[in-house]
Amino acid sequence: MDATIAVLPGDGIGPEVTREAVKVLDAVAQRFGHTFTFVEGIVGGRAIDETGSPLPEDTLGLALDADAILFGAVGGPKWSDPRAKVRPEQGILGLRKHLGLFANIRPVRVFPGLEDASTLKPDVVRGVDLVVVREATGGLYFGPREEGTERAYDTLLYTRPEVERVVRLAGQMARKRRGYLVSVDKANVLASSRLWRHVAERVAKEEFPDLRFEHVLVDAMAMHLIRRPADFDVIVTGNMFGDILTDEASMLAGSLGMLPSATLGEGTNRHGHPRGLYEPIHGSAPDIAGQGIANPLASILSAALLLRYSLGLDEEADLVERAVEQVIAQGLRTADIAGVGEGTRVVSTEEMGEAVVSVMRDA
Ligand code: IPM
Numbered sequence: 001m002d003a004t005i006a007v008l009p010g011d012g013i014g015p016e017v018t019r020e021a022v023k024v025l026d027a028v029a030q031r032f033g034h035t036f037t038f039v040e041g042i043v044g045g046r047a048i049d050e051t052g053s054p055l056p057e058d059t060l061g062l063a064l065d066a067d068a069i070l071f072g073a074v075g076g077p078k079w080s081d082p083r084a085k086v087r088p089e090q091g092i093l094g095l096r097k098h099l100g101l102f103a104n105i106r107p108v109r110v111f112p113g114l115e116d117a118s119t120l121k122p123d124v125v126r127g128v129d130l131v132v133v134r135e136a137t138g139g140l141y142f143g144p145r146e147e148g149t150e151r152a153y154d155t156l157l158y159t160r161p162e163v164e165r166v167v168r169l170a171g172q173m174a175r176k177r178r179g180y181l182v183s184v185d186k187a188n189v190l191a192s193s194r195l196w197r198h199v200a201e202r203v204a205k206e207e208f209p210d211l212r213f214e215h216v217l218v219d220a221m222a223m224h225l226i227r228r229p230a231d232f233d234v235i236v237t238g239n240m241f242g243d244i245l246t247d248e249a250s251m252l253a254g255s256l257g258m259l260p261s262a263t264l265g266e267g268t269n270r271h272g273h274p275r276g277l278y279e280p281i282h283g284s285a286p287d288i289a290g291q292g293i294a295n296p297l298a299s300i301l302s303a304a305l306l307l308r309y310s311l312g313l314d315e316e317a318d319l320v321e322r323a324v325e326q327v328i329a330q331g332l333r334t335a336d337i338a339g340v341g342e343g344t345r346v347v348s349t350e351e352m353g354e355a356v357v358s359v360m361r362d363a
């Protein structure tokens with residue numbers, strides 16, 4: 001297969017982790033006889049410095065032309081004045097919005113051997129394997145807003161079609177997994193949540209009668225995620241609730257450095273698969289940038305999701321995921337998970353990436 005992949009490394013540790021993910025994709029291409037063409041663009045703080053915009057036209061253009069986008073991370077202290085009109089975060093928000101990437105898929109898996117990485121008891125997190133599907137182009141992030149010094153507001157607005165499409169995608173995902181879908185809202189208080197609940201209920205009952213389906217209030221969900229995380233399969237929710245719950249859920253795995261994500265839209269690429277953006281859940285971690293100690297596995301696992309969802313290359317994606325499991329089983333650990341488990345050895349970003357590639361070559 002021929003595929004064009006837009007690579008947007010961004011700021012902080014973005015470039016160093018993305019570099020390892022690209023190496024892994026190259027190794028996949030070699031092994032399976034694919035041709036992947038990587039086109040690199042600037043985004044976030046670096047793009048602000050170079051062009052004044054966090055999402056320059058050229059970058060948006062190459063993202064729109066590509067079959068999939070591999071994204072690093074954006075932001076850093078240099079651009080973090082909350083009063084600034086132009087902020088690096090607008091780079092990722094702009095991409096989601098311009099490309100219509102409405103469903104942010106955030107799987108949380110506790111890898112065997114890494115149960116001790118979490119601050120929760122190993123018995124609580126053992127076997128956790130859930131996916132949060134977070135609506136990504138609506139809600140509080142994109143509603144009408146006004147920003148004054150005396151008065152400011154944001155608007156939480158959802159329309160029926162916006163809720164339908166994201167719940168539908170979550171339903172399809174649950175069907176391929178363990179068949180359990182939970183929709184999260186705040187319907188006891190918010191009008192937009194009552195619409196969400198009504199629409200989610202209808203989609204679930206009419207289109208997915210085979211699934212076990214429930215509504216849970218967001219505050220209760222925050223609790224359940226800590227108390228009995230292994231009970232959940234697919235959780236679908238709005239933009240802001242999803243932002244918060246996924247940071248919480250990420251701590252079940254102990255390190256943000258292990259968690260990938262995919263953001264998918266309605267549009268398809270040249271191969272008839274959803275166009276998508278793939279990024280680690282972690283941010284730009286400016287405090288450790290440039291030291292070669294960041295964990296590249298979240299970016300590498302994001303590349304695996306890219307292979308699976310946007311290129312339809314399941315076997316290739318499985319190979320990458322198995323290679324990651326294997327390097328963890330071998331005891332290789334970057335600084336963020338150093339010393340977790342028996343017989344471990346601390347390695348650099350690059351060594352971790354190379355280890356994944358070498359396991360893949362030998363597989
Ligand atoms: C995330 C991030 C972004 C978000 C920021 C960087 C705008 O926190 O992807 O979760 O809030 O969506």
Ligand code: MN
Nearest residue numbers: 243244246247
């Ligand atoms: Mn977030």
